[in-house]
Amino acid sequence: MPQISQILETYASQFFWLLIVFGLLYFGIGRAMLPRIEATVDARDSKIAGDLAAAEKARAEAGDLEGAWQADLTQTRAAAQAEAQKAKAKAQKDADARLSKADAEIAAKTADAEAAIAKARAKALGGIDAVAADAAQDIVAKVSGIKVTPAQAAQAVKTVLANG
């Protein structure tokens, strides 16, 4: 095994060159190049974190703006709705007042007309009694030949009408 059999002849050369090479590696690459690569990675990480934070802030701002806009919109809509409600209520009230006035007028007219009709009907009904009594007097005379006085006929008609 040359690693052991050659050890006495080669150890100085191995140590010497390894220390030179490892020294160059440690100081030239490990301590000089590596930190710069890590700085690049850190710079990128912090840039990404910063950008993410900025984006998050912008998002929050947009959310706030949208909320304010939404609140404004809601308020305006409520105001408009209240205004419309008020106008509607006023219109309804006006219409109700006019309607009730018209109703009252119509009711008065109807009552007058009904009274007139009732009067006319009563008059007409009174007429019917007399006609019926006359007719009954005539019919009795024609059918039986008995002469009935107008008072008797009127009495009979009244009885029949009252029953019928």
Next chain:
Amino acid sequence: MASEGGKIDPMHQFLIEPIAPLNLAGYDISFTNSSLFMLIVLGTIWLFMLGGMKRDLVPGRWQAAVEGVTGFINDMVSTSVGPEGKKYVPLVFSLFMFILVANFMGMMPFGIVPGVHAFTVTSHLTVTAVLAILSFGTVLVVGLWKHKLHFFSLFVPHGTPWWLMWLIPFIELFSFMIRPFSLALRLFVAMTAGHVLMKVLAGFVINGLNADAAWVAPVVSLPSFILMIGITMLELLVCAIQAYVFALLTSLYINDAVNLH
């Protein structure tokens, strides 16, 4: 691969051969094939990391890959150690990348170019020992620096009954002191064993094809070749797992030093 008299030596791949002899104060510090592969590993990591240095806000594919690896190590250290672990990310990252790329470099099929041999830096005890000592030494220095002598309370776990005080600290001390050995040996053994197994199977394939008897090739070479495909896949997995285990254990040990128990 040395094949003398038809024999293939599976250990030859670990041989360190000098490329340019160097001498410093009596020590042989020759530039070897091992040193060459260390430099290749370093260059590969540097090229990989360079692709991630565009520093775009929106990463391209390469930058995303680099950031994926650094993020992986960063997550591992921060979950093991916590927010204080940030300081140790360069160390864990260097260990992880060096072991990972060195393991993969040893698996690269450089051998298809004649005369070129892939060399696995992490299959050498001298290398894994240095890496383990770096990891263990960091734990010791950080622990003693941060907690002074209080660091030794690490060997008395919270809630130890008084009548076990003569035993538990010694077990804890032993398990603490064994850490660099287990770190170094685990990586060294895993890489060595895998590469020996692959080389032995490759030897079966080649020797079977070269055998005089015609029946040897289908009976020996073909199954060995099929098995070798699976073993190679497994080895690639082991390469990544060993690097991960080394880095994870290092960050767990650093957690002991930073936060005690």
